[in-house]
Amino acid sequence: MKSSIPAIVGKEIVHILRDKQSLFMVLTMPVLMLLLYGYAITLDMQRINIMVVDNSGTPQSRELIRHVSSTDFFRISKVDSGIHDINTLFQSRMAQCVLFIPGDYAESIISGRQADLQLVIDASDPNAASFIQNYMGKVTAEEMIRRNGTEAGLFSIEPRIFYNPDMRSAPFFIPGLIALILILISALLTSIAIVREKESGTMEQLLVSPVKPSQIIIGKVLPYTLLGFVDGLIILVLGSLLFDVPIQGSFLLVACMMLIYVVTGLSLGILVSTISQSQSVAMLAAITLTILPSMLMSGFIFPISSMPRAFQYFSRIVPATYFIEIIRGIVLKGNGIAQIYRQAAVLLGIDIFLITVSIRAFRIRLE
Amino acid sequence: MIEGKNMEERSAVDVDGLTRRFGDFIAVNGISFQVAKGEIFGFLGANGAGKTTTIRMLCGLLSPTGGSGRVAGFDISSEYEKIKERIGYMSQKFSLYEDLTVMENIEFYGGIYGLGRNEVIERSRELFAIIGLNEHADQLAASLPMGWKQRMALCASLLHDPDIIFLDEPTSGVDPVARRSFWLLIYQLAETGKTIFVTTHYMDEAEYCNRLAIMKRGEIIELSGPQELKKRYGVGSMQEVFLEAVREKKI
Amino acid sequence: MRRIIAVVRKEFRQIRRTKAYIGIIFIAPFMQLLIMGSAITNEVKHIPSAVLDLDRSPHSREVIEAFKAVNLFDYLGEVQSRLEATAEMDDGRLKLVLVIPRHFERDLSRGIRPGIQVLIDGVDGNSAGITLGYINSVLAKVQHDWALHTAGQGAASINLIPRMLYNPNLDSTLNFVPGLIGILLVMMTTMLTALNIVREKEIGTLEQLMVTPLEGWQLIIGKIIPFTVLGFLQFTIGVLAARIIFAIPLRGSLPLLYAMVGLFFLSTMGLGIFVSTITQTQQQAMFVAYFIIIFMLLLSGFFVPIQNMPIFVQYLTLINPLRYFINVLREIYLKATPFRYLWREAAAMGGIGLTLLIGAALRFHKRLG
Numbered sequence: 001m002k003s004s005i006p007a008i009v010g011k012e013i014v015h016i017l018r019d020k021q022s023l024f025m026v027l028t029m030p031v032l033m034l035l036l037y038g039y040a041i042t043l044d045m046q047r048i049n050i051m052v053v054d055n056s057g058t059p060q061s062r063e064l065i066r067h068v069s070s071t072d073f074f075r076i077s078k079v080d081s082g083i084h085d086i087n088t089l090f091q092s093r094m095a096q097c098v099l100f101i102p103g104d105y106a107e108s109i110i111s112g113r114q115a116d117l118q119l120v121i122d123a124s125d126p127n128a129a130s131f132i133q134n135y136m137g138k139v140t141a142e143e144m145i146r147r148n149g150t151e152a153g154l155f156s157i158e159p160r161i162f163y164n165p166d167m168r169s170a171p172f173f174i175p176g177l178i179a180l181i182l183i184l185i186s187a188l189l190t191s192i193a194i195v196r197e198k199e200s201g202t203m204e205q206l207l208v209s210p211v212k213p214s215q216i217i218i219g220k221v222l223p224y225t226l227l228g229f230v231d232g233l234i235i236l237v238l239g240s241l242l243f244d245v246p247i248q249g250s251f252l253l254v255a256c257m258m259l260i261y262v263v264t265g266l267s268l269g270i271l272v273s274t275i276s277q278s279q280s281v282a283m284l285a286a287i288t289l290t291i292l293p294s295m296l297m298s299g300f301i302f303p304i305s306s307m308p309r310a311f312q313y314f315s316r317i318v319p320a321t322y323f324i325e326i327i328r329g330i331v332l333k334g335n336g337i338a339q340i341y342r343q344a345a346v347l348l349g350i351d352i353f354l355i356t357v358s359i360r361a362f363r364i365r366l367e
Numbered sequence: 368m369i370e371g372k373n374m375e376e377r378s379a380v381d382v383d384g385l386t387r388r389f390g391d392f393i394a395v396n397g398i399s400f401q402v403a404k405g406e407i408f409g410f411l412g413a414n415g416a417g418k419t420t421t422i423r424m425l426c427g428l429l430s431p432t433g434g435s436g437r438v439a440g441f442d443i444s445s446e447y448e449k450i451k452e453r454i455g456y457m458s459q460k461f462s463l464y465e466d467l468t469v470m471e472n473i474e475f476y477g478g479i480y481g482l483g484r485n486e487v488i489e490r491s492r493e494l495f496a497i498i499g500l501n502e503h504a505d506q507l508a509a510s511l512p513m514g515w516k517q518r519m520a521l522c523a524s525l526l527h528d529p530d531i532i533f534l535d536e537p538t539s540g541v542d543p544v545a546r547r548s549f550w551l552l553i554y555q556l557a558e559t560g561k562t563i564f565v566t567t568h569y570m571d572e573a574e575y576c577n578r579l580a581i582m583k584r585g586e587i588i589e590l591s592g593p594q595e596l597k598k599r600y601g602v603g604s605m606q607e608v609f610l611e612a613v614r615e616k617k618i
Numbered sequence: 619m620r621r622i623i624a625v626v627r628k629e630f631r632q633i634r635r636t637k638a639y640i641g642i643i644f645i646a647p648f649m650q651l652l653i654m655g656s657a658i659t660n661e662v663k664h665i666p667s668a669v670l671d672l673d674r675s676p677h678s679r680e681v682i683e684a685f686k687a688v689n690l691f692d693y694l695g696e697v698q699s700r701l702e703a704t705a706e707m708d709d710g711r712l713k714l715v716l717v718i719p720r721h722f723e724r725d726l727s728r729g730i731r732p733g734i735q736v737l738i739d740g741v742d743g744n745s746a747g748i749t750l751g752y753i754n755s756v757l758a759k760v761q762h763d764w765a766l767h768t769a770g771q772g773a774a775s776i777n778l779i780p781r782m783l784y785n786p787n788l789d790s791t792l793n794f795v796p797g798l799i800g801i802l803l804v805m806m807t808t809m810l811t812a813l814n815i816v817r818e819k820e821i822g823t824l825e826q827l828m829v830t831p832l833e834g835w836q837l838i839i840g841k842i843i844p845f846t847v848l849g850f851l852q853f854t855i856g857v858l859a860a861r862i863i864f865a866i867p868l869r870g871s872l873p874l875l876y877a878m879v880g881l882f883f884l885s886t887m888g889l890g891i892f893v894s895t896i897t898q899t900q901q902q903a904m905f906v907a908y909f910i911i912i913f914m915l916l917l918s919g920f921f922v923p924i925q926n927m928p929i930f931v932q933y934l935t936l937i938n939p940l941r942y943f944i945n946v947l948r949e950i951y952l953k954a955t956p957f958r959y960l961w962r963e964a965a966a967m968g969g970i971g972l973t974l975l976i977g978a979a980l981r982f983h984k985r986l987g
Contacts, residue, residue, distance in 0.1 A: 029909060036913075040931040041922050090783065091955040109776075120781045124952045125923070126788035127661060127748065133780045134751035140776040141758035155726060157757055158733040159750055162707055164740030172742045184912065188905065287908060288805060291915070292650055301921045302658040303745055305665065311657030325710070332741050333708055426829050452831045462826035466635045467628065478624020479830045 004211050008219025016223060026189065026227060027234075030181045034235045038243055041173045041301075047075040048132055051095040053083050058106035067143050068099070073135050090122040097121040097132050109147060163248075163332045170243040175327040176300040178239055179320050182232050182258070186265025187290045189224045190273065213362040217355065221266050228262035229255075240331075248334030254327060257340075260347050261323040265290070267354035268319070274361045294320040322347050379404045379439060379531050379562035380425060386433030387420050394420040396585035397434060402564060402578075404530075407557050409576035410566040411609065416582040418566040419459065422535050425564070426456050439531055452480075455524030455532040459539065461516050465509035469500060469519050472508055473526065480527035487526070494522045498552060514545030521552070531562045538569060550575050573605040581612050588612055621832050625840025629814075633844060642810075643852055647802040651859055655798055659790040662748045667691040667714035670703055675723035681734065684760050685716055690752060703737060713739040714749060784952045795864050796947035797920045799856035803879075804886055804914055804940055807849050809907045811890030814841065816903040819894070834982030838975060842887050849883050850876070860951075870950035874957055878946045881964055884971030885939035892974045895981040914940040942966045 016023060050068070054061050069076045077095050089095055100118040102108075108115035119136055123129035164171045236254065240247055247254065272285055296302060297311070298320035304312055315321050322343040329335035337344070380402035387395040395417045402408040410418045423429040425438050427447030436443040439453040463472055470491070477487035495501045498518050503511060508519065517537060524532060534553075538546045550572065557563055565576065573579050574593050581589040589596060589612050596608045633639055669682050686693045691714065697703045706712040717735035725732035736753050740746045762775065785792050818824040827837065853876075860866040868875065889910065897903040915921075917931065918940040924932055935941045942963035949955035957964070 025905065033912070036931070036934075037916050040917055040927045040934075086783070087953070091949065091953050091959050093959075114775045114777050116777050116779055118779045118781060120783060122953075123782035123785035123788055124948055125793055126785055126790045128923075129782055129785070129788055130661075131748060131751055133778075134755040136780075137755045137778050138751075138758055140778045141762055144762065144776045155722070155757075155761070156731055156733045157736060157754060159736045159738060159753075161738050161740035161746060162704075164743055164746070169743045171740075172744070184908075188908065287904070288646060288650075291805075291912065292654065292801075295915065295921075296654050296658050303662065303742060306659045306661050306663040307657045311653065314653060314657065328741055329710070335708065339709055428825065428828055448831065451829055454829070456826070456829040458822055458826055458829075460822040462822040464628065464632065464823060465821075466632050471628070471631055475624050475628040476830070478627070479621055479827070479832050481620055481831070483620070 005215050005219045005222070008211070008216065009222050012220060012223040016227065026185065027231065030185055030231045030235050031238060033181050033184075034177065034239055035242075037177055038170070038174055038239060041169070041177065048073060048097065048128070049077045049095040050074045051077055051083070051089065051098045052079045052101065053098060054079055054081060054101045055103040056101050056105040057081070060106040060109050061101045064101065064105075064140075064143055067146075068136075068139055071135070071139060086120055095122075096128065097136075099136070171245050171332050172328075173301075174239045174243050174245050175331050176298075176324050178232070178235050179261070179298070179324045179327060180294055180300055181235060182228065182262060182323075183265045183290055183294050183320055185231055186224075186228050186262055187269050187287060189228055190266050190269025214359045217270065217359050217362060221263065221270065221355070224266055225259070225262050228266065229259050232258040232262060245331060247331050249330035249336060253337065254330050257323065257326050257330070257344060257347075260344065260351060261319065263351045264319045264323075264347055264354070267351060267358060271354050271358045271361065274358050293318045297321070299324050319347060319350055378402060378437075379406070380408070380437070380564060382425070382434070382436040384434035385421070385424060385431055385436050387417075387424060387429065388432045393585055395424070395431075398580075398582075398585075398587045399434075400580055400587065400590055402562060404562050405557060405560050406577045407553060407563045407565065407575065409573050409579035410564070410582060411568070411570070411573055411579055411605075412566075412582035413568060413613070417585040418582055419535055421582075422533050422564070422566055426454060426533055427451055452527075453529055453531065455527070455529040457520045457524045457532070457534045457537050459536045461520040463508045463516060463520060463523075466507065468505050468507055469511070470504045472519065473523060476523040477526050482526060490526050490528070491522070494525055497555060498522050513541050514549075517541055517545070517549060518552075521549075525556075529561070531564065532556070534563065534565045536566055536568065538567065538572065546572070570604070570606040570609050573609075581609060583613055621836050622840045622843075625832075625837060626843050629841060629844040633848070639848075643806060643848055644855060647806065647852060648855060648859060650802060651795070651798055651856060652863065655791060655795045655859075655864055658794055661788070661790050662745050662752070663690050665691045665713050665745075665749060666694055666711060667716070668694050668697045668703070668706070668712050670697050670700065670715055670717045672720045673718050673722035677723040677726055678718045681718060681757070681760060682716070684756055685753075688752060688756055707737065707739055710739075714753075716753075791864050792866055792952060793948070794920075795860050795866055796951045797918075797944045799853065799860065800882075800940055800944045800947055801915055801918075801920065802856065803849060803853060803882070803943075805911055806852060807845060807883055807886040808890040808893075808911060809904070811841065811845055811887045812893040812897075812903045812907045813900055814845075815891060815894035816897055816900050820899060835979045837982070838891055838979055841891070842883075845887060846880070846883050850879065853879050866951065868951055870954035871956070874960075875947075875950050878943070878950070878960070878964060878967075881967040881971065882939060882943040882946075885967045885974065886971075888971040888974030888978065889939075891978040892981075895978050914938050917941065918944055920944055936966070937970065939967050939970050 052065055052068070054065065065076070065079060068074050083089065083098065086098060089098065098120045100120070102116060102118075105115050105117075107113075117140065119133065121129045121132050233255065236247075236258070239245060268290070272289070293315075294300065297304075297307075297315040298318045299315065300320070304315050304321065307315065326335075326340045326343045326347075329340050333339075378401045380400075382401070383399050384397045385395060385399070386393070386397050398417075398421065410421065412418050420429065424431050424443060425436060427438075427443060427450045430447075431444060438450045441447070441449045441453075443450065464475070467475070473491050474487055477490065482490065495504070498521065500515070500518055500522060503515055503519075508516065511519065521534075521537070538549055541549070546569070553563055553565070553575070565572075567573070576593060578590070578592050579596075580587045589608075591599075593605055593608075596612075597603065597605065600608050600611050602608055602611065667685075669685065671678050671682060685691070694712065697706065697712075697715065700717070703712065703715045703717070707715070715737040717737060719732055719735070722732050722734075734757065736750065738746045738749055782788060815824070818827070857868065857875075861868070890907065893903055893906050893910070897906055917924075917927075917935045917938055919935070920940075924935050924941065927935070946960055946963045949960060
């Protein structure tokens with residue numbers, strides 16, 4: 001029997017084109033999200049407010065303070081000879097750290113002894129805290145070298161940043177953002193598809209006809225895949241141009257991978273709706289299952305390597321994880337199929353798995 | 368008709384040149400009629416003739432774009448909140464909470480109309496006796512067959528003992544036997560002095576009304592009692608009256 | 619008053635009957651909190667690294683030993699050539715390679731200042747920066763020791779003693795878990811309230827209510843109360859989980875915390891209800907709520923500090939209640955900050971909530987047109 005997939009696909013496309021409201025949203029939302037979050041998400045460090053308590057008040061201590069304020073990193077909010085309550089300072093967020101210069105600083109420096117500087121840091125943001133600690137360590141080390149004037153035994157540190165020489169956050173985030181937007185849109189697309197069916201009650205019609213469940217599922221996924229794919233291409237090109245993230249690798253390769261990924265998002269949504277009792281519960285589940293894991297556990301912002309081992313396994317079942325590795329690899333590192341075939345295979349496998357299970361679940365529903 | 372201030376107190380519903388537009392589409396086109404207290408007044412017409420729009424305006428749900436009307440002595444354009452306290456309304460969809468039991472639905476609407484717990488219990492006892500919902504009190508609304516859902520919706524609209532009841536297609540989707548017994552209920556209510564305003568597209572039910580209006584494309588083409596109409600058209604049933612009326616009057 | 623009670627009673631009855639709620643409100647968020655609270659951290663750890671030693675001198679060994687001692691780096695061994703280093707980095711197997719040049723030791727003693735190259739995978743710019751910071755710190759220490767040694771007695775040395783307040787172990791869960799609780803609360807309160815009212819629109823009971831003497835604001839209050847109760851329940855579970863599972867004690871005032879949660883709910887439910895007044899179907903409501911929630915999450919200061927964002931985006935975050943709430947949670951939890959320093963956030967959440975609720979009440983005319 002000739003496949004009825006083209007007929008189903010054709011019908012869906014007509015539906016899509018007629019529903020101008022949803023179509024509009026599906027095409028503009030990703031762009032809006034890209035623009036908004038692309039500009040918003042940056043981890044480029046801003047200046048840290050520091051308060052200095054100078055108990056020494058000597059030219060030496062003032063030189064140290066000058067050194068600190070001349071960095072790009074620290075902004076001195078106040079210099080004082082004492083401080084009442086550090087807690088209040090930190091609670092009011094006037095400063096994030098306090099540097100205490102002891103009364104005998106100048107004497108120690110001149111007579112060649114050790115001067116102890118205390119640095120109290122508001123560690124409620126631990127990352128900023130360790131950054132502050134390291135940076136101040138660098139400043140004091142340099143100050144020390146300057147004072148001692150020795151050149152021997154000195155070496156310099158020459159960083160060579162690969163793939164992202166200016167350490168901009170855009171190259172890191174934009175591919176990740178594209179992955180995030182795509183899966184969010186896919187989840188939405190499926191809910192459009194399913195709801196439309198249920199509302200018009202045509203599902204019953206289809207079920208009575210000789211069309212096979214596999215054809216129904218595939219026929220549904222196809223047109224929305226196209227839509228999601230078009231979305232993906234738009235934000236990829238836009239993101240690359242606007243945020244100056246040139247695609248080092250093959251555009252064709254990215255496009256292919258994107259196709260596979262969009263199918264993943266869609267089939268996940270379809271599976272959820274097929275096995276859910278009520279439609280609103282289905283949508284709720286699909287949404288909560290996609291948003292948080294894709295944002296938090298996929299390596300989008302929080303590095304997977306930093307997670308405890310057990311949870312690294314969890315991130316391995318989040319499809320976004322693989323796609324993010326793929327897209328970052330191709331866009332930033334110029335990876336070819338040789339480097340990413342593993343991740344691509346996993347995504348493909350997930351696709352096949354989800355679609356198969358959906359078809360089976362659908363058949364069971366019929367009985 | 369009869370002039371004088373008396374009329375305003377005597378008629379439950381008084382409509383004059385009522386019009387409602389939706390953009391370019393005129394749903395209700397300058398209709399006028401009165402409903403006397405204690406009457407069973409029917410509004411007939413095909414789907415899309417303007418029946419539901421009219422009833423919504425009378426209930427204070429929709430504001431008229433032209434003309435005026437009074438329900439229970441209050442103006443439907445400016446005093447609609449007062450109207451709501453005095454009328455009962457049963458919508459086409461029998462808006463019930465499917466996941467609540469019959470009793471819970473009743474308690475809810477009772478509370479909404481400001482009835483105290485005891486009042487609700489008493490009223491529901493009375494009404495259940497008349498309407499016959501007793502055994503179903505603790506059943507989920509979702510599990511009730513159509514006929515009983517309809518009764519429940521009616522019950523909810525009567526809790527606060529309104530003088531005028533608006534029923535929008537109350538018997539749609541209900542089997543003929545249930546429809547019949549529903550109308551017996553309506554008669555009982557009318558006997559207690561309540562005014563009943565009904566819309567329907569079942570022509571045989573038109574026979575049960577004291578007076579009726581036939582609507583076509585937003586206008587009233589006939590306004591009279593069922594016997595009169597049958598005589599005038601020289602036919603034996605309201606069904607035939609309707610077919611004739613709608614065919615003849617070309618608008 | 620009686621009318622509001624009638625609404626509240628009905629809502630509670632309906633909630634009790636919906637089995638799915640138990641999963642959505644209690645189980646799912648709890649699981650998510652558990653998993654994500656344990657997993658996410660933006661600390662830099664387990665960086666796969668290697669060394670390319672082209673000098674093979676005692677000094678280069680010293681540098682390598684100092685490098686290996688940093689336990690944030692997963693030292694994987696030595697590479698033999700630049701080519702190998704680059705290939706491994708392309709593959710993603712190495713993220714950091716230290717290259718000690720030929721003649722390192724010789725140039726060192728001659729005062730020529732040789733350069734140690736640090737090859738870093740810069741894909742994650744933030745991690746790269748932090749990594750670089752650590753390397754700087756480690757090598758600065760080596761530098762310090764050598765400088766002292768060379769200069770002999772009479773060399774001044776500056777010793778930096780750091781003291782971490784509120785979070786001595788630099789545990790990022792302390793930072794994240796409160797924020798996660800806030801995120802989970804948003805999803806529940808906003809979406810569920812929006813869906814609830816739109817469902818009544820869809821099935822027609824809203825129209826029925828419009829014909830009754832029930833006022834719009836009475837309906838809104840009646841709907842808010844049950845969801846607020848649920849929200850507080852969910853929050854309490856979150857607080858308990860934080861204490862028991864993540865060992866995060868509440869350092870600040872409990873009543874203040876709950877008061878803030880209440881204000882937060884005012885804003886999220888106001889949002890949900892407002893959404894319900896501008897949508898007709900559950901699907902539409904879900905779409906709109908969906909995008910609003912994503913906006914609230916990404917622009918809340920949870921992933922990225924707000925002060926890092928461009929100015930115009932920072933202005934946008936001013937209307938995001940989650941931004942204030944996450945702030946408040948962190949402050950009260952970690953620093954026991956009193957209300958005195960939190961009134962701005964409280965005012966913001968309250969203001970946003972009231973505006974939305976009043977807006978919704980106004981839109982709730984009991985008229986269809």
